[in-house]
Amino acid sequence: MNAVAHTSTDLDSASFREIAELAYRDSGLILVDEKRSMVQSRLRHRLRALKLPDFKSYCTFLNTEQGIAERRKLISALTTNVTHFFRENHHFDRLKEELSRLLPELKSGGALRIWSAGCSNGQEALSVAMTLLEHVPEVRNYDVRILATDIDPEVVAFAREGIYHERLIAGVPEALLSRYFRKLQTGSEHSYEALPVLKDMIRVNELNLLAPWPMTKKFDVVFCRNVVIYFDVATQETLWPKFQSVLKPQGVLFLGHSERIVDPDRFGFHGTGPTTYRPIAA
DSSP states (O other): OHHHHHHTTSOOHHHHHHHHHHHHHHHOOOOOGGGHHHHHHHHHHHHHHHTOSSHHHHHHHHTSSTTHHHHHHHHHHHSOOOOOTTOSTHHHHHHHHHHHHHHHHHHTTOEEEEEEETOTTTHHHHHHHHHHHHHOGGGGGSEEEEEEEESOHHHHHHHHHTEEEGGGSTTSOHHHHHHHEEEEEETTEEEEEEOHHHHTTEEEEEOOTTSOOOOOSOEEEEEEOSSGGGSOHHHHHHHHHHHHHHEEEEEEEEEOTTOOOSSGGGGTEEEEETTEEEEOOO
């Protein structure tokens, strides 16, 4: 009996292929055979929650009308949400340069729009907000908005709440921590809540990058870092023109340290620094 109970939650090849195809179709996520054990470990709790005996039953459920909501939970379980504050700090130095360039326009009534695409738990968007406030303390007096989006509804809810355990706050200098966060304590645990001075600059929404984008205004800066690395080349090549189309003529796109636009001219970009791209002028 023990052996049967153990093997019933092993991920069989056919179920893995079905899950991989669904993940690719719904979110562009690439799951190669080497990821099978990872998928198994991350989804076993979904079988327990649904009281399903095996992955074959789980796949059957995913393809029912009732299983549509479960597909979002599947993507949530498979998406890696590992990030930290001020990750790849050279991009924030570049952001300061962009802000200095745009400041005269802001002071004369212009708008600054920044998008954190694939925002995970919100550390990136908060890092952007702190950078703006530290570089131009009066920036909140101007028309400045930061959009943070992610495919995972659970991390979107986390980012909206803006409360971080001690281990997640690493990377925030002590001076910024005391200036922009409120320390909370539950028993022996410490956590930190982002203050309204940061939260009020940020709007957090759920968005699948492969679905239609609802934004109507263009952005000065887009951070899409350590996201497209999980997509195949064909999927990446559908995204580059979309990013180009939502950037202002002098806008900037930041990618992660392991990501590149291969042949950027083809997609209307030119490189302007490490993993940094600007649209080619029309």
